[in-house]
Amino acid sequence: MKRILIIDDHVDVRLSARIVLESHGYSCTEADHPNVGLALLQNQQIDLILLDMNFTKDTTSGEEGLGFLKELNRQQLTIPVIVITAWAKVDLAVKAMQLGASDFVEKPWKNVKLLESIENQLTLENTSDSQPSNGFLALGEHSKSLIKAATRIAKTDANVLITGENGSGKSLLAQYIHDNSPRAKHDMVSVNMAAIPDNLFESELFGHKKGAFTDAKENREGRFTLANDSTLFLDEIGTLPMPLQAKMLRVLETGEFEILGSSKTQTSNARIISATNADLEKAISNGEFRRDLLFRLNTLVLTIPPLRERQDEIALLANHFIKKHCHRYGFEPLLLTNAALEKLKTHSWPGNVRELSHVLERAVIMTDGDSIDDTHLQLELSTQHESVPLMNLEQAEKLMINNALKHFDGNVIAAGEFLGLSKSAIYRRIEKFNISVKESN
Numbered sequence: 001m002k003r004i005l006i007i008d009d010h011v012d013v014r015l016s017a018r019i020v021l022e023s024h025g026y027s028c029t030e031a032d033h034p035n036v037g038l039a040l041l042q043n044q045q046i047d048l049i050l051l052d053m054n055f056t057k058d059t060t061s062g063e064e065g066l067g068f069l070k071e072l073n074r075q076q077l078t079i080p081v082i083v084i085t086a087w088a089k090v091d092l093a094v095k096a097m098q099l100g101a102s103d104f105v106e107k108p109w110k111n112v113k114l115l116e117s118i119e120n121q122l123t124l125e126n127t128s129d130s131q132p133s134n135g136f137l138a139l140g141e142h143s144k145s146l147i148k149a150a151t152r153i154a155k156t157d158a159n160v161l162i163t164g165e166n167g168s169g170k171s172l173l174a175q176y177i178h179d180n181s182p183r184a185k186h187d188m189v190s191v192n193m194a195a196i197p198d199n200l201f202e203s204e205l206f207g208h209k210k211g212a213f214t215d216a217k218e219n220r221e222g223r224f225t226l227a228n229d230s231t232l233f234l235d236e237i238g239t240l241p242m243p244l245q246a247k248m249l250r251v252l253e254t255g256e257f258e259i260l261g262s263s264k265t266q267t268s269n270a271r272i273i274s275a276t277n278a279d280l281e282k283a284i285s286n287g288e289f290r291r292d293l294l295f296r297l298n299t300l301v302l303t304i305p306p307l308r309e310r311q312d313e314i315a316l317l318a319n320h321f322i323k324k325h326c327h328r329y330g331f332e333p334l335l336l337t338n339a340a341l342e343k344l345k346t347h348s349w350p351g352n353v354r355e356l357s358h359v360l361e362r363a364v365i366m367t368d369g370d371s372i373d374d375t376h377l378q379l380e381l382s383t384q385h386e387s388v389p390l391m392n393l394e395q396a397e398k399l400m401i402n403n404a405l406k407h408f409d410g411n412v413i414a415a416g417e418f419l420g421l422s423k424s425a426i427y428r429r430i431e432k433f434n435i436s437v438k439e440s441n
Helices: 011-022 034-041 063-074 087-098 113-131 141-154 170-177 198-205 243-252 280-285 291-297 311-329 340-346 352-365 395-405 412-419 424-431
Strands: 002-008 028-033 047-052 081-086 103-107 160-163 189-192 229-235 257-258 265-267 269-276 302-303
Touching: 002 011, 002 034, 011 028, 011 047, 028 034, 028 170, 034 063, 047 063, 047 113, 047 229, 063 081, 063 087, 081 087, 081 113, 087 103, 103 113, 141 170, 141 302, 141 311, 160 229, 160 340, 170 269, 198 243, 198 257, 229 311, 243 257, 243 291, 269 291, 280 291, 311 340, 311 352, 340 352, 395 412, 412 424
Parallel strands: 002 028, 002 047, 047 081, 081 103, 160 269, 160 302, 189 229, 229 269
Antiparallel strands: 257 265
């Protein structure tokens, strides 16, 4: 039974909340002041907190409630907090959420809304507990639906194809599926397909015997062997050259392969999760990808929307990253100003969630006050969004690479790192799009 701490100085408010919550299966503890609530947290297991913001008579500043949230941060207590506030003080609720509160409910609340908020936060908390500390963040409706689907899929052994732009969290979603699967007792094995030179493909995936080729000075296990009874994550599967796709197809169809330098057939029962930012249907039409291989990869498909299409998540993600980076560097919690938030919402986020995290990490380090303003973000905004022509994924990818190369004065490696691409991957794309590169000296 989940235990909820109700912090409010009005006994009738606490009683009203208690009646509703206990009738729906929750256990409740009450406190009439934040300090009393903090004391209770020292000796009771609390799953969620309902927090009023004002406790001093005739005071509406909310300083006591904000102080309580700051103390939770200082003590590194990660209990979800739902703020109870009057509509006139929504700005106060926003400040509370910037300090780590999860949601706010207006006074007088509607029981359905209150219960829905509590259920959502407890569900999200349970989901977060099952993820690694750097796991996929499900903070908005799109992402929550995605996590629900991934949780169902995780219980099966079906192959999964994850699609989405660079930086959207494909590898983190793959890790989440593995961590919630029956195979979680074994480590997931990952390989970036774009980073494997063609001549080392068989060695990397299937392993080799000592002496199988010139530089094979010792035996080596391949990824399919290492992933036996576990999950094999094939990132950037769309970059796999056609001549190598037949070899990949065989092991996916039968589970059979040969170690390089050996004639003995091996087997692997690895579950395959693959990921790509490419349009594989278009690649098939262009003769660059095998349809029968796609059929083996896409038994189930999960698509991560780009951050620019998840406006409801930007504020939540921003506050999460600010809190994370403040904790990492030992800084006091920082607030995000409305001007900064509007700037974040206006940005197109070509690097998606990864770019947002990097932008806010830099802002946290460079800010010398108690808040992050728009001047700290160092974003180059386009104010003419409506003039940007509609383009397909391939055109957009080419444009992003050209822009990155221009920004880094032709430095291919730096551009690739910014875009989240390995050296091999970006050079492969430069060749694919016939991009002229003039590297700086």
